[in-house]
Amino acid sequence: MTAAHLTARRAGPLKGTVRTPGDKSISHRALILGALATGVTEIEGLLEGDDIKRTAAAMAAFGAGVERLGEGKWRVEGRGGFSEPADVIDCGNAGTGVRLIMGAAAGFDMAVTFTGDASLRGRPMNRVLKPLGQMGATWLCRAGGTLPLTLKGGNLNHIAYRLPEPSAQVKSAVLLAGLHAAGGAEVIEPEATRDHTERMLRAFGAEVEVREEDGGRRIILGPGQRLTGTKIHVPGDPSSAAFLLVAALVTPGSEVTVQGMLLNPLRIGLLDTLGEMGADLSVTNVRDEGGETVADITARHSELEGVEVPPERAPSMIDEYPILAVAAAFAKGRTVMRGLDELFVKESDRYALMLRGLRACGVAVEDDRTAAMMTVVGTARANHPVAGGAAVTTHGDHRIAMSHLVLGLAAEQPVRVDEPGMIATSFPGFVDLMRGLGAEIGEA
Ligand code: S3P
Secondary structure, eight states: OOOSEEEEEOOSOOEEEEEOOBOHHHHHHHHHHHHHSEEEEEEESOOOSHHHHHHHHHHHHTTOEEEEEETTEEEEEEESSOOOOSSOEEOTTOHHHHHHHHHHHTTSSSEEEEEOOHHHHTSOOHHHHHHHHHHTOEEEEETTTEEEEEEEOOSEEEEEEEOSSOOHHHHHHHHHHHTTEEEEEEEEESSOOOOHHHHHHHHTTOOEEEEEETTEEEEEEOSSOOOBOOEEEOOBOHHHHHHHHHHHHHSTTOEEEEEEEEOOTTTOHHHHHHHHTTOEEEEEEEEEETTEEEEEEEEEOOOOBOOEEOGGGGGGSGGGHHHHHHHHHTSEEEEEEOOOGGGGGSSSOHHHHHHHHHHHTTOEEEEETTTTEEEEEEEOOTTOOOOBOOEEOOTTOHHHHHHHHHHHHHSSBOEEEEOGGGGGGTOTTHHHHHHHHTOEEEOO
């Protein structure tokens, strides 16, 4: 997509049944573990967003055979480890990609230089470098622990690392480095975060022990694990489905079904929250697909009520706060969101951009950044929805763009977003899919 802007405006109801693209977290991991393993990994349903294409290219640069066989169908031939790439590894916009790959690469005696786009070059890498350094890796980087950086790994030792922030990326980086560390690795997470790495390591034949501990978890990866290529079926991404579901909830007369959405309990905090807001959501056809539970979710336009979102729910819906804030804007009453610290360091400062975007669209938002808390004052009144009518700056953040487009579908005045090409990092085809449901989104 080359348009400089996209504008969403109010039109008829959204109707239809769609499949969301493959899960971004699982797609990154399938490629990385496939490349680290010995033998062939066949992947179905891989997300073909820009972030994932970067990871695929990186795995090829580390020596794996990476081949696209058809839509979402990929074959990775792992060589049982990484070899030194001939050039810089450019992860584009992908924080998950670069942090996981750094962890995986740290296990090998080689120097690798990583970089990314302007957004990624501004994001903190210290959170990953700190544990990797404790394991024995060294690096040279820009001030503040930002990309570009060169990482030198090999000869790693065991670590038992307690996560200072609830980050599945950091957990995964440590576990992937632990695959080639003497003694393996342990991660203690005070709050449980998405567990795709643990699950997938097992699918590749590794032994991973998970102990529940004081409300959190201790994940133990023993020494000397060998990964063997396998088959991976990537389920639909709940973080992408979220935009479709909320679009249906806030647009009068809508009914949208999203098929094959991942229902991993560590990913669906938004469903719980929307349920508490009174959303008409039905979950059908619950089934197991490749070791994960998936289901079809139907959302119908609903009169939503404001709620207090428990802060401990944040890790299970961290990427969904922008679209939750949009749902909250159309609700009756106040929606209080706490524990939002991690939003400051996503693809953009999502806290700041949601505040600015919602206010520009006429939504009252109370902010307390120091307390990492935000309250959206819902505008629901008969025949008087959210005003809209703003041009929103997204700082190249896909989720900020999609959230404001959804807002525009149900607002009084159209909403315009910039840098819409970035939507393809996580949800290629978003605009066409929305148009197919009846949304009016134009390139202007
Ligand atoms: C992800 C973890 C989360 C999430 C990101 C994907 C993952 O980041 O925001 O989109 O795949 O591990 P953090 O680990 O920084 O919370």
